[in-house]
Amino acid sequence: MWARWLEVALGAWLLASPWIFQSPRQWTTTLAAAAVITLAAISCMKPKLPAHLLTGAIALALGANAYFTHPRPGPPEAQNDIVVSLLLLTTFLIPNQAFRPPRPWRNPG
Amino acid sequence: MTADDLNAPAPPWNYNPSAWSQRVPIVILAFIAFGISSYMAAYQWRLVDSVWDPIFGNQTAQVLDSDVSERMKRWFGIPDAALGAVAYLGDALFGLAGSTRRWQYRPWLVVLFGLDVIPLGLVSAVLVLVQTFILGTYCFLCLVTAAISLLLVWFAYDEVWSSLAYLRRIHQKAGAVAAWEIFWGRRHPAAA
Numbered sequence: 001m002w003a004r005w006l007e008v009a010l011g012a013w014l015l016a017s018p019w020i021f022q023s024p025r026q027w028t029t030t031l032a033a034a035a036v037i038t039l040a041a042i043s044c045m046k047p048k049l050p051a052h053l054l055t056g057a058i059a060l061a062l063g064a065n066a067y068f069t070h071p072r073p074g075p076p077e078a079q080n081d082i083v084v085s086l087l088l089l090t091t092f093l094i095p096n097q098a099f100r101p102p103r104p105w106r107n108p109g
Numbered sequence: 110m111t112a113d114d115l116n117a118p119a120p121p122w123n124y125n126p127s128a129w130s131q132r133v134p135i136v137i138l139a140f141i142a143f144g145i146s147s148y149m150a151a152y153q154w155r156l157v158d159s160v161w162d163p164i165f166g167n168q169t170a171q172v173l174d175s176d177v178s179e180r181m182k183r184w185f186g187i188p189d190a191a192l193g194a195v196a197y198l199g200d201a202l203f204g205l206a207g208s209t210r211r212w213q214y215r216p217w218l219v220v221l222f223g224l225d226v227i228p229l230g231l232v233s234a235v236l237v238l239v240q241t242f243i244l245g246t247y248c249f250l251c252l253v254t255a256a257i258s259l260l261l262v263w264f265a266y267d268e269v270w271s272s273l274a275y276l277r278r279i280h281q282k283a284g285a286v287a288a289w290e291i292f293w294g295r296r297h298p299a300a301a
Contacts, residue, residue, distance in 0.1 A: 006202075070186075073187065083187055086195045087198065090195065093221065094203075095206065098206040098207060099207070101208045101214045102215060104295055105210075105294070
């Protein structure tokens with residue numbers, strides 16, 4: 001579940017980023033943060049339901065929004081969104097029980 | 110060797126390339142490179158005023174502030190060092206994920222890890238070397254991360270090779286569908 005906890009931390013960072021960067025709150029960033037935390041929490045509560053895979057779509061939308069709606073390089077909050085989206089695109093693929101074999105391999109065949 | 114022995118050697122090697130003893134050094138090296146790249150990104154973001162270089166003086170700063178670097182910042186929307194930091198963190202996270210028999214149980218994860226480490230590592234090392242010779246200035250920290258990239262390629266290729274060789278054996282024995290199912294971590298009668 002460590003990948004899901006990383007996603008929760010990244011979501012919390014996104015939620016806090018308007019204060020950190022002292023920028024106006026972007027509803028897209030807030031929405032993405034809430035969705036990332038919710039999906040990670042669902043994955044933690046129901047490990048068989050790979051809800052975290054939807055985080056990939058959210059990360060793409062977050063990154064694309066920051067990349068295409070600002071001049072490049074954009075303001076700090078846009079660069080922050082791009083970096084977080086890339087990190088989420090890394091973590092969302094990691095399975096819930098990453099250190100254990102996949103379920104079909106857990107019982108001797 | 111049974112299909113359920115987590116510490117079995119992976120052909121063609123006589124050791125297990127997915128063992129923690131093989132993967133932990135990769136993860137440690139990747140975290141070190143992540144730290145160095147993050148430090149260089151912090152300089153490019155001007156979160157720190159200067160950048161440390163014990164050998165080439167202010168040449169590291171010249172490379173990080175160069176036109177090439179600025180152009181890459183305009184392409185990617187973030188400093189190139191930040192992009193490198195994300196890639197190295199990806200190496201570390203993909204190195205951590207998976208059991209000690211992931212070369213067989215999760216080939217997709219090993220291939221993804223290989224794609225992150227091998228082509229990206231080689232490209233980033235070549236880019237650093239090209240940048241060094243085009244600009245004629247030497248960036249100590251960039252050279253350190255390039256060396257780590259090449260070491261990571263060296264440490265990672267055996268596991269990727271095992272996974273690909275295993276998929277090839279399954280493909281020859283049971284066909285493409287079986288290889289596809291096993292690639293995604295499903296168990297198939299053809300899996301030995």
